[in-house]
Amino acid sequence: MNSKSSIHGLLFEELAAFCREHGQPAFRAKQIWGWLYAKRVASFDEMKNLPAPLRNLLGEHFCFQCLEKIETKGATGQTQKLLLKLEDDELIEAVLIPARARRTVCISSQVGCKMACAFCASGQCGFHRNLTAGEMVEQVLFAAEIYGERPTNVVYMGVGEPLDNYDETLKSIRILNHPDGLGIGARKITISTSGVIPGIERLAGEGLQVELSVSLHASENELRSKLMPSNKRWPLNALLQACSDYTAKTKRIITFEYTLIKGMNDLPEQAQKLTELLRKFPCRVNLIPLSEVEEFNGERATPEAMQYFFKTLEKAGINATLRDSKGSALKAACGQLRARKL
Ligand code: SF4
Secondary structure (H helix, E strand, O other): OOOOEEHHHOOHHHHHHHHHHOOOOOHHHHHHHHHHHHOOOOOHHHOOOOOHHHHHHHHHHEEOOOOEEEEEEOOOOOOEEEEEEOOOOOEEEEEEEEEOOEEEEEOOOEEEOOOOOOOOHHHHOOEEEEOOHHHHHHHHHHHHHHHOOOOOEEEEOOOOOHHHHHHHHHHHHHHHHOOOOOOOOHHHEEEEEOOOHHHHHHHHOOOOOOEEEEEOOOOOHHHHHHHOHHHHOOOHHHHHHHHHHHHHHHOOOEEEEEEEEOOOOOOHHHHHHHHHHHOOOOEEEEEEEOOOOOOOOOOEOOHHHHHHHHHHHHHOOOEEEEOOOOOHHHOOOOOOOOOOOO
């Protein structure tokens, strides 16, 4: 394994400090940053306006591309799933989801996941390690290469729990958001969490305008703990209080994700209970049919049950959307990523 760290894992300030420490003029950091993220070259050698000794110095200290694309599934212009190999031979996945003017990429934040949600293939594979900021940024660069331009939206909704890898996730967001680089607006970046309260509390103090999406999937603790074991540690009432505090502090509206599973969490009384829980503060709710996986003995809710659930929320004045899960044919939908060869 290459012991050098990824150049894409550096904040602009860290790159500037590196240049300073090596006696380079201040403008060099901006030049290098431009090659990395505006021109998106594939090697240090392509950074034509840098003197050769500086290109060599960068090559001695940093690896340029630490991820290797193993496989792409799906047609150009439609949802595509990328299987990527890390330097230690671990595998991760990223998903491209184009829709009209949007070029979204869904990226992974960990190899595997500790949260072990019952319906999620990623969670059933166990946890291997956190990704570095550079490994997250490189997933976005692979998407840029395929799209032919930078992605407009980034969602941290692939394999892993991003708030369980807080520091590297936030660092990658600051790199993606930098105006002289990819310049992906904070509001176009979504962190999706299973409900890690300490992470939500920290995020509230970052002053970042990112979107926060919280997976609920149940309106009472017993069922939620069965579906999401992390609920035993961060139960519903405490989680919703943290979400309410987050909204009060940041003035940002949270999106709650609710996957509808036939006969399990799609009953009329569960819809009613959800409205009671969420009436307390402004929010949005995404209702998504289950993306079935072999590891979980559950089926997607019927269209009638989904409509009833949706109408119940709507009547209660909750801003709800009934979504289809993009990418289920490719096993690229939420909960279906498992990072293995297709
Ligand atoms: S749904 Fe998300 S948090 Fe839960 S196990 Fe899967 S990757 Fe982890």
